[in-house]
Amino acid sequence: MRSILTIALKDLLELSRDKFGLFWVIGFPLIMAVFFGMILSFGGKGTMGIMYVGLINDDKSAYADTFIKNLHQRESLSIQPYALDSAERMVRLGKLTAYIHLKKGFGDNMGIYGKDNDSLEIGIDPSRKAESGYLQGMIVQSLFESMQYMMKDKTFMQDKIRIRKQDIQSDTTMSLGEKKNTSQFFSAMENYYANMDTTAKQSSPMGGGDAKTSLKIKSISRDYKGKPRSSFDITFPSAILWGIIACANAFAISMVSERRKGTYHRLRMTPIHSFQILLGKGTACFLACLGSNLFLLLLGYGVFHVRASTPIFLLMTSFCTAWCFVGIMSLISVLGKTEQVVGDATWGISLIMMMFGGGMIPLISMPVWMQKASNFSPVKWGIYSMEGAIWRDFSFSEMLFSWSLLLSVGLIAFCIGWFRMRKMDSQ
């Protein structure tokens, strides 16, 4: 065991001093995860920048109609009518960014000289702070434009002023002085609208009134069960596999490099079995895979909010995937006698495995035939089980299937590599 660890630590020390090797193990996967994560998050819904919003109109007033018409004019919003419960469900599932609920009395309360702002409600996941702020801005702008439009409507405004004057007279909270002053203001407004020339083009008085800017927000926590929370949930598992493959390739090449430079012969002249040498290399590869894995997961967790729904599954997956590629590394390392041959072989095999396994195109975006072909790539099972632990919410039995496959592939490849290595040693 001591010899195995000694070899493993030596290999890790060598890797740590190889800046180019480290780039492929850590830097490249990170770039892949972040770059493609950002691309997918901007373009994932098909049209860049469109926010899907459900609309529930319980008011049916003219003011509500004007407001809705203004909302539809926003290019960055896609407004669809919904019933309240289905809109809530869609927001929870992440199929709608938010919903806007125009409650009964919206036209009276939110409109010109309205009393409160409870009659407009936005339902959105509290974590979507940026989208929430953006949507509120759009709503306030639409409210403002609606008021401007409605203030040009003489009949509407005369009706509004009359109701408001009656409200003032019956209000018990206002003093006589306040009532007198406010009534005078509304009388002046009544006079303005009575003499208003409806044929002339004009702007509304006071530039549009006092649009309410404080909106009621209802928190609808999104239910992420079985769905990625963000595009990074998809890109990080792929990136982790890129890192693991880079580790396997680095160690496969280092194995052939040792053989060519003579250090492997020297190792074999020491009082250890050649199986221990392979295990030492394998341990180094395994630890490097776990290290790369851990680094990307921590970064994903800390910066990109990648969360494991079942952390213990993620841990098991990391172990199984690392073992699988240790086996593949030992097999690839005996495919040739020079670094050039093994290097070409590793990247050729890796690219095919990654292409069909979901390392380049996310598994959920693959056409059906490709998804079937991906079953033959261990990369697919690595990514699949990693996604299973992060967002697919796999059960233990579902995970067990992927783990078994990964462990079996690793074991078979390791054994073939070991037998081939023994044969090469005896030549």
Add this chain to the structure above:
Amino acid sequence: MQRTNDTILKYMIKVDNITKSYGSIQAVAGISFTIQAGETFGLLGPNGAGKSTTIQMLSGLLRPDSGTIEINGTTDTTRVDVRQNIGTTPQAIALYEDLTGWENLSFFGKLYGLSGKTLKSRCEWALEFSGLSERRKDRVSIYSGGMKRRLNLACSLLHEPQVLLMDEPTAGVDPQSRNLIFENIQQIKLSGRIILYTTHYMEEAQRLCDRVAIMDHGKLLALDTVKGLVQTYGGKSILEAVFDREPQHLNGVHGKLEGTQFRAETQQPLETLARINALGVNLISLHIKQANLEDVFLNLTGRRLRD
């Protein structure tokens, strides 16, 4: 390197009619020899003679197709405990270039089971032995060829092996570094270890080895001390002299005289020289070319060592 205990003195290697083939090429074709405790044994031959294959079989890397190798009574040299007592200096510089000198020594020391203070003191010794104490923290990649060779040798001595197998340890180094390595090897010789030394430089074999086996095409052509080989296979020495005047007669001195220039081929050049002295002429110049291992190889194979 002061270890001269009984274990070392009793050690011996017996090689009995071993063969090894790679496909249709027979690398080693039935060679036999014995190396006694404390002996430095040379395998001299050109590239492709089968020296490295022999070393690899002795170090347990390869199994002979036939024949036996016995090291201190054990016939299976692939056994781990046998390898514990063997130190091998490979022909290639088998070091990790991205590690420092110290890290290389420490790594190989650990593989030979050294640890703690023993490991540290052996690494210190190895660095001093190879003259690299000042460069211990430098990566091997920036060492000169000679420094790498010396470290390559030191790595095989860390665990104080009873047998040292050296496969062309001076290949590709400059004369100065070669002399340093010779000094190192002579130091090792003093410790009483068995040394098997392969080379295609006859000067090295002549300078370092107690006995030398001449190998070519996988066969052992001759085996003896350097003196014995030269006497048996080296042929006559050549004596060339220029006299101050032409002697009237040679008085039984065998040779060819052309004016004042004399040339003789003789087994005993000093005796011939004494007879010349009796001719009563003065020597203006004298050149004696004694037979060496190069001549031995030439006479045995019809080729030069480096052909």
